[in-house]
Amino acid sequence: MNKPLISVVTVWLTITIILFSMPVVQSQEFDFELLEQKVQSFAVIINMKLEVSFGIHTAEQSERYLGTIVNRDGMVIFNGTSLTSNAGLPAFSGFTVKTNPTYIEVSTLDGKTYEAEYIGVERFTGIGFIQIKGGSDQFTPVEFKGDQEFRTGDWLSLFMLLPEFINPPLAADVGMISTLIESPEHFPLTVGFNSLQTTAVLFNGDLQPVGVLGALMDPSMANTDPSGLLESFGQFGIPLLGVITAERLQRMIADPPRQGVVDRGWLGISLQALTRDMVEYWGLDLSGGIIVNEIMSESPAEKAGLAVGDIISQINGQQIEVDKEEKLPVFQRLMAELGPGAAVELTVIRRSETRIDTLSLLATLEAAPMAAADADEYECKSLEFNVRNMVFADYMANNLEAETFNGVVVSKLKMGGPANVGGLRIGDIIQRIGDSEISSVEEAELIMTEIETAQPAEVIFFIWRQNQTLFVNVKTNW
Amino acid sequence: MILFRNLFLVLWIVINVSTVTGASLQEQILDARDRVLPALVHIQPVIKNYSTGQLEKQAVIGSGVIFHPDGYVVTNYHVAGKAERIICTLSDKEQVQATYIGGDPLTDLAVIQLDLSDYDDTLVVAEFGDSDSIEVGQFVLAMGSPLSLSRSVSAGVISTRDRFFNDNVRLPTGERTGRYNLWIQTDAAINPGNSGGPLVDLSGRVIGINSRATIFANNLGFAIPVNIVREVTTAILEKGEVVRSWIGIHCQALQELEEFFKTDRDIGVLVSSIDPGSPAETSFLKAGDVILEIDSVPVSARFLEELPAFYNRIAKHKPGSELAVKVLRGDETYSFKITTKQLGDIQGEDFEAEGWGFTVKDITRQMQIENNLKDSLGVLVKGVKPGSIAAIGSLRPSDVIIKVNQTNIIGFTDFVTVYNDLKDTAEKKILLTVNRSGGTRYVLLKFNQVVEEQKDE
Numbered sequence: 001m002n003k004p005l006i007s008v009v010t011v012w013l014t015i016t017i018i019l020f021s022m023p024v025v026q027s028q029e030f031d032f033e034l035l036e037q038k039v040q041s042f043a044v045i046i047n048m049k050l051e052v053s054f055g056i057h058t059a060e061q062s063e064r065y066l067g068t069i070v071n072r073d074g075m076v077i078f079n080g081t082s083l084t085s086n087a088g089l090p091a092f093s094g095f096t097v098k099t100n101p102t103y104i105e106v107s108t109l110d111g112k113t114y115e116a117e118y119i120g121v122e123r124f125t126g127i128g129f130i131q132i133k134g135g136s137d138q139f140t141p142v143e144f145k146g147d148q149e150f151r152t153g154d155w156l157s158l159f160m161l162l163p164e165f166i167n168p169p170l171a172a173d174v175g176m177i178s179t180l181i182e183s184p185e186h187f188p189l190t191v192g193f194n195s196l197q198t199t200a201v202l203f204n205g206d207l208q209p210v211g212v213l214g215a216l217m218d219p220s221m222a223n224t225d226p227s228g229l230l231e232s233f234g235q236f237g238i239p240l241l242g243v244i245t246a247e248r249l250q251r252m253i254a255d256p257p258r259q260g261v262v263d264r265g266w267l268g269i270s271l272q273a274l275t276r277d278m279v280e281y282w283g284l285d286l287s288g289g290i291i292v293n294e295i296m297s298e299s300p301a302e303k304a305g306l307a308v309g310d311i312i313s314q315i316n317g318q319q320i321e322v323d324k325e326e327k328l329p330v331f332q333r334l335m336a337e338l339g340p341g342a343a344v345e346l347t348v349i350r351r352s353e354t355r356i357d358t359l360s361l362l363a364t365l366e367a368a369p370m371a372a373a374d375a376d377e378y379e380c381k382s383l384e385f386n387v388r389n390m391v392f393a394d395y396m397a398n399n400l401e402a403e404t405f406n407g408v409v410v411s412k413l414k415m416g417g418p419a420n421v422g423g424l425r426i427g428d429i430i431q432r433i434g435d436s437e438i439s440s441v442e443e444a445e446l447i448m449t450e451i452e453t454a455q456p457a458e459v460i461f462f463i464w465r466q467n468q469t470l471f472v473n474v475k476t477n478w
Numbered sequence: 479m480i481l482f483r484n485l486f487l488v489l490w491i492v493i494n495v496s497t498v499t500g501a502s503l504q505e506q507i508l509d510a511r512d513r514v515l516p517a518l519v520h521i522q523p524v525i526k527n528y529s530t531g532q533l534e535k536q537a538v539i540g541s542g543v544i545f546h547p548d549g550y551v552v553t554n555y556h557v558a559g560k561a562e563r564i565i566c567t568l569s570d571k572e573q574v575q576a577t578y579i580g581g582d583p584l585t586d587l588a589v590i591q592l593d594l595s596d597y598d599d600t601l602v603v604a605e606f607g608d609s610d611s612i613e614v615g616q617f618v619l620a621m622g623s624p625l626s627l628s629r630s631v632s633a634g635v636i637s638t639r640d641r642f643f644n645d646n647v648r649l650p651t652g653e654r655t656g657r658y659n660l661w662i663q664t665d666a667a668i669n670p671g672n673s674g675g676p677l678v679d680l681s682g683r684v685i686g687i688n689s690r691a692t693i694f695a696n697n698l699g700f701a702i703p704v705n706i707v708r709e710v711t712t713a714i715l716e717k718g719e720v721v722r723s724w725i726g727i728h729c730q731a732l733q734e735l736e737e738f739f740k741t742d743r744d745i746g747v748l749v750s751s752i753d754p755g756s757p758a759e760t761s762f763l764k765a766g767d768v769i770l771e772i773d774s775v776p777v778s779a780r781f782l783e784e785l786p787a788f789y790n791r792i793a794k795h796k797p798g799s800e801l802a803v804k805v806l807r808g809d810e811t812y813s814f815k816i817t818t819k820q821l822g823d824i825q826g827e828d829f830e831a832e833g834w835g836f837t838v839k840d841i842t843r844q845m846q847i848e849n850n851l852k853d854s855l856g857v858l859v860k861g862v863k864p865g866s867i868a869a870i871g872s873l874r875p876s877d878v879i880i881k882v883n884q885t886n887i888i889g890f891t892d893f894v895t896v897y898n899d900l901k902d903t904a905e906k907k908i909l910l911t912v913n914r915s916g917g918t919r920y921v922l923l924k925f926n927q928v929v930e931e932q933k934d935e
Binding site (some may be wrong): 156181270275277278280281287291293294307325353396397398399434458460462467469470471473 | 688719728729734738748750751752765766847848850872884907909914915916917918919920922924
């Protein structure tokens with residue numbers, strides 16, 4: 001070894017050591033020993049087997065997460081971002097990514113192991129929920145402290161999960177509140193944490209759990225959803241991390257999102273932000289609002305008497321300050337969180353060439369339309385394909401009339417199976433099997449069962465594909 | 479009859495003797511070369527491209543062949559169809575200008591005319607052969623300008639005479655093609671630049687116009703059969719365009735489906751899909767009907783390769799006249815009439831709203847169907863120039879502009895008029911009302927914004 005190299009390495013090591021030790025040196029005095037003891041009762045390690053189906057492919061994968069027990073019966077939260085239905089992918093052409101946990105095992109830090117079942121993922125935060133099987137009143141959960149007043153400069157700490165071959169499994173980290181974001185949502189932003197630590201419990205300087213690490217809503221995907229529903233809030237780019245507060249968590253824990261159950265409120269419009277330029281152009285006296293671009297048939301918006309071109313300026317007397325497209329999710333989330341059945345009072349500005357009227361309309365929100373990945377499915381084992389019921393997004397994306405157009409969507413095909421060889425494709429909408437009209441998976445199952453009994457040499461499907469209809473002959477192989 | 483047979487026999491012997499005593503393969507190739515190569519044209523059009531949100535001019539390369547003593551040259555639509563000006567180099571290396579006469583994207587053919595006012599030599603005209611009598615395995619020559627290398631000849635055989643591609647195939651210029659023709663497949667090397675050049679048999683007759691090749695494959699080239707070329711060029715020279723009838727149906731091969739539809743081999747054409755708003759939709763016809771007769775003539779398409787001829791049968795009907803149709807539906811047959819419409823343009827006219835940073839297109843009926851639009855009102859946004867005020871205002875390709883400020887845009891000319899009225903005014907803001915995937919959106923064009931940004935730079 002020559003001397004210059006040694007000195008370079010020494011300098012580099014010194015810098016690295018300084019850099020790595022800096023936060024610890026600078027941070028408030030966390031008693032990590034005490035904190036670790038606190039964490040022992042509610043931190044768990046989740047081992048999960050997942051089945052991921054992506055069109056014609058299905059893959060099994062294993063995931064390992066840090067979980068937190070949140071009630072005495074053994075409900076556990078974890079980073080469920082990868083489990084969101086259609087994560088990041090809009091429902092274009094019936095293409096769905098479906099992630100199903102097939103087996104979940106929860107280990108406490110003292111080495112006890114439990115089987116658990118999947119509950120669901122909260123779509124705005126990506127927080128996943130599972131339930132330890134048979135768990136009742138036996139766990140010591142985390143007790144989130146509400147009413148925490150965050151200030152810029154406050155230090156927070158968390159534990160993160162280390163790779164499986166490392167013991168002990170947890171390591172501490174610290175970060176700092178870097179600013180208190182006010183718009184598009186109230187959000188204490190942090191610095192010092194990374195996105196792999198998402199959903200880890202955050203502790204304040206008094207070692208009290210004050211929330212979990214999460215990301216600021218990212219509206220970058222907001223416009224790509226063909227349904228105009230902004231169903232997904234993809235986490236693209238670099239997420240802005242911060243605190244999902246105790247209050248929000250407690251609401252979720254009290255009523256966790258359940259897979260396949262839609263509990264989001266829906267008004268039934270597609271929308272656009274009222275920008276300052278448009279305010280000027282139309283001569284309005286507003287600082288923001290929602291322009292109604294389209295009204296879904298039979299939706300709460302239609303029933304309330306909203307019209308295309310209306311501007312929603314207030315909800316329940318509260319001003320809507322949406323003046324940029326990026327802020328649309330604020331309104332979206334407001335509707336979602338109000339929930340189905342909520343009565344809302346909309347203050348609406350209606351323009352005509354000669355006058356501007358302010359109306360007050362009452363709407364009762366309904367449950368948001370189901371996502372494709374949550375729709376009922378039927379697996380035809382003999383011809384090796386799956387179909388699912390049509391959902392709102394199918395009609396929207398393909399410009400189809402819900403009243404007159406019926407069918408079921410091919411959601412899965414086994415490669416080399418009879419349906420695949422016969423020419424069915426993912427996203428095809430099956431309208432008839434043989435001579436029978438099909439409008440639901442139940443009807444498809446009924447007809448396929450009859451066919452499986454009769455065992456004909458071929459089955460003719462009448463399908464809709466890319467604005468055209470087509471007959472597909474599937475040769476059977478009984 | 480006997481006389482006729484004898485004559486035929488004599489002819490047959492003469493032909494055979496001539497081939498036996500005649501030329502070797504090499505000599506035949508040289509002979510065929512001499513008949514067509516002098517008529518080969520190297521074409522350099524400057525084409526107009528609107529897809530990026532502004533009018534962009536692009537120099538492209540193609541080939542063509544002189545087929546008429548008045549200097550008419552046939553080439554591909556995707557070579558000359560969008561040409562603003564065309565420079566041609568003849569086989570004697572002399573350059574002349576040419577003008578665009580007409581084209582047909584559906585068969586990817588176009589006719590241009592050479593300006594021969596300054597050309598002194600005699601023009602050689604290539605002769606069209608008969609693409610129905612070609613054989614698989616027959617020797618052919620491809621001539622053209624592969625990768626711009628003009629006056630190139632390659633040789634091969636006919637690999638297939640009736641290659642079918644479904645009509646989702648698109649030209650480089652964006653139009654769907656191939657509904658009305660099959661392709662001759664050849665292994666004579668065809669590369670980019672060969673487009674529009676002739677495929678020639680050993681008697682020196684043009685049997686096809688080379689149009690496409692498969693990239694990354696070895697020697698998979700495709701030519702439009704000359705019998706289609708003859709029809710299309712004749713129509714273009716007579717009327718400036720190919721006029722077709724349209725009823726709005728899509729058909730599929732009956733093979734494998736005959737039992738289900740209770741029909742026999744080689745009987746009937748299966749209607750698989752009907753376009754919304756088409757004559758067929760308003761008629762008695764339904765998807766799943768098997769058309770047995772058109773104008774009392776039996777029709778059939780057991781195989782995909784038979785579909786273009788069937789579509790052509792409908793296309794050749796006089797637009798606006800009644801088509802007598804007999805169909806099989808279940809166990810019953812029904813006879814009824816469908817009044818055809820003219821197919822019309824596939825793509826609409828283009829226009830660049832230069833000061834606003836985007837391009838638009840007239841919406842033709844076929845575009846309305848293809849883009850799944852409820853009507854043909856408004857103009858379709860073709861491209862949005864990055865960084866322009868339209869891009870900043872979030873205008874997107876495929877938006878349909880239905881209103882500019884308070885003026886409704888019914889069609890293309892409305893938009894052009896409004897644009898010309900507004901482009902030089904001092905308006906600081908212009909509001910476009912657009913249809914985007916079923917909903918209405920407002921796009922505000924704010925003018926000083928761009929000026930300010932330019933100042934910043």
